Amino acid sequence: QVQFVESGGGLVQPGGSLMLSCVASSGVFFGYPVAWYRQSPGTQRELVARIGPTTTTRYLDSVRDRFTISRDDAKNTVYLRMNSLKPEDSAVYYCNRFISPLDWGQGTQVTVFP
Numbered sequence: 001q002v003q004f005v006e007s008g009g010g011l012v013q014p015g016g017s018l019m020l021s022c023v024a025s026s027g028v029f030f031g032y033p034v035a036w037y038r039q040s041p042g043t044q045r046e047l048v049a050r051i052g053p054t055t056t057t058r059y060l061d062s063v064r065d066r067f068t069i070s071r072d073d074a075k076n077t078v079y080l081r082m083n084s085l086k087p088e089d090s091a092v093y094y095c096n097r098f099i100s101p102l103d104w105g106q107g108t109q110v111t112v113f114p
Contacts, residue, residue, distance in 0.1 A: 003028055004095050009108030012085055020080040020108055022095030030073055033098040036080045038091035038110075049080060050098045063089070085112045 008020040020036070035050035049059045049069040057069055068081040078095050092107040 001025065003102045004105035006093060006095055006105050006108040009093060009110045011111045011113070014086055014112055014114060016085050016112070017081070017083045018085065018110060020082065020093055020110075022078045022080075022105070024076045024078075024095075026076055028102065029071065029076055029078065029097065032100065034071060034078045035096060035098040036069060036078070037094045037096065038089075039094070039107075040091040045094070047098075048093070051078065082110070085110075087112045087114075 003025050004022055006020065006022045008018060010018060012018060031053050033050055033052045036048045037045050038048050039045040047060060048063055049057065049067055051057050051069045051071050059067060066082065066084045069078065071078045082089065090111050092109050094104055094107040096102060096104060
């Protein structure tokens, strides 16, 4: 069964912005901290940002002040607003529960290049 559907990725120039969305199966996010991760070819998947059930947030140092994570539990959706994008932000972005993660979705590709 499909747990997560990520969308919103694309091709942007450095300095550009994107808004990623992740829609989860009903109830999957409720009460859990939720996170965005990313993975580039040849690298391990890394945690980009997470948000708790009470909306406490944490960020990877390299994206702090540029990315904003938010959630709407009524819509079973988590968002990642990405501003001032850099080439090193290029990756496939995934969402999942930060605790008790489920099967990964397909992700959404973000490519930043001049």
